[in-house]
Amino acid sequence: xxxxxxxxxxxxxxxxxxxxxxxxxxxxxxxxxxxxxxxxxxxxxxxxxxxxxxxxxxxxxxxxxxxxxxxxxxxxxxxxxxxxxxxxxxxxxxxxxxxxxxxxxxxxxxxxxxxxxxxxxxxxxxxxxxxxxxxxxxxxxxxxxxxxxxxxxxxxxxxxxxxxxxxxxxxxxxxxxxxxxxxxxxxxxxxxxxxxxxxxxxxxxxxxxxxxxxxxxxxxxxxxxxxxxxxxxxxxxxxxxxxxxxxxxxxxxxxxxxxxxxxx
Numbered sequence: 300x301x302x303x304x305x306x307x308x309x310x311x312x313x314x315x316x317x318x319x320x321x322x323x324x325x326x327x328x329x330x331x332x333x334x335x336x337x338x339x340x341x342x343x344x345x346x347x348x349x350x351x352x353x354x355x356x357x358x359x360x361x362x363x364x365x366x367x368x369x370x371x372x373x374x375x376x377x378x379x380x381x382x383x384x385x386x387x388x389x390x391x392x393x394x395x396x397x398x399x400x401x402x403x404x405x406x407x408x409x410x411x412x413x414x415x416x417x418x419x420x421x422x423x424x425x426x427x428x429x430x431x432x433x434x435x436x437x438x439x440x441x442x443x444x445x446x447x448x449x450x451x452x453x454x455x456x457x458x459x460x461x462x463x464x465x466x467x468x469x470x471x472x473x474x475x476x477x478x479x480x481x482x483x484x485x486x487x488x489x490x491x492x493x494x495x496x497x498x499x500x501x502x503x504x505x506x507x508x509x510x511x512x513x514x515x516x517x518x519x520x521x522x523x524x525x526x527x528x529x530x531x532x533x534x535x536x537x538x539x540x541x542x543x544x545x546x547x548x549x550x551x552x553x554x555x556x557x558x559x560x561x562x563x
Contacts, residue, residue, distance in 0.1 A: 335356040437466070
């Protein structure tokens with residue numbers, strides 16, 4: 300495949316109001332992929348659409364249906380054989396771009412594998428995080444359109460692949476949170492989705508989930524996965540993840556208690 304040739308690849312992105320972050324994502328895939336699909340929430344009004352238009356993206360608007368349904372809807376709009384799924388706060392690193400381009404020069408690999416995964420490296424409070432629970436944070440994001448779809452439990456979507464997955468080596472960049480305050484502001488909405496689905500599922504919270512799981516999350520991230528090598532950011536991430544784990548199960552108990560009072 301000649302240098303500069305567009306790969307038979309559709310980039311699919313879903314987004315809300317992302318005017319401050321989406322440019323990096325678009326810049327990282329423009330010029331070497333065949334099309335960019337951007338599915339916006341119907342209420343987006345901050346200029347995200349205008350930025351995407353400047354990169355030639357095909358823009359659609361739909362009501363928010365949850366992460367899984369939204370991502371599947373975006374993938375259905377792709378015209379190319381291969382799909383690369385990105386979030387608005389991610390970017391393909393130059394090294395990963397080269398690795399993907401090289402991959403498309405080897406038809407035997409494309410015929411053998413249904414999808415490809417790669418590590419994701421997050422930038423947090425001025426530091427690239429390369430240990431703990433946040434790295435390598437391997438993501439399966441490149442797939443043949445007929446052989447995978449999004450599944451999992453909202454808001455933690457997961458690509459369900461029908462066939463073998465090959466591991467690539469280079470990083471997808473993740474500009475996850477602009478600040479600790481931004482990080483905190485995202486916790487409650489994510490927890491609310493988890494609580495709703497858990498209560499609907501009817502599975503009560505057990506003692507292990509409420510007491511030992513949060514403790515284990517910290518020990519695993521900070522000590523076993525060497526989060527301590529990421530400075531104070533690594534310590535904070537490990538503590539935050541433990542607290543977030545405790546909070547989501549406590550919120551399930553809170554919701555169950557409220558339901559019991561109503562029924563009583």
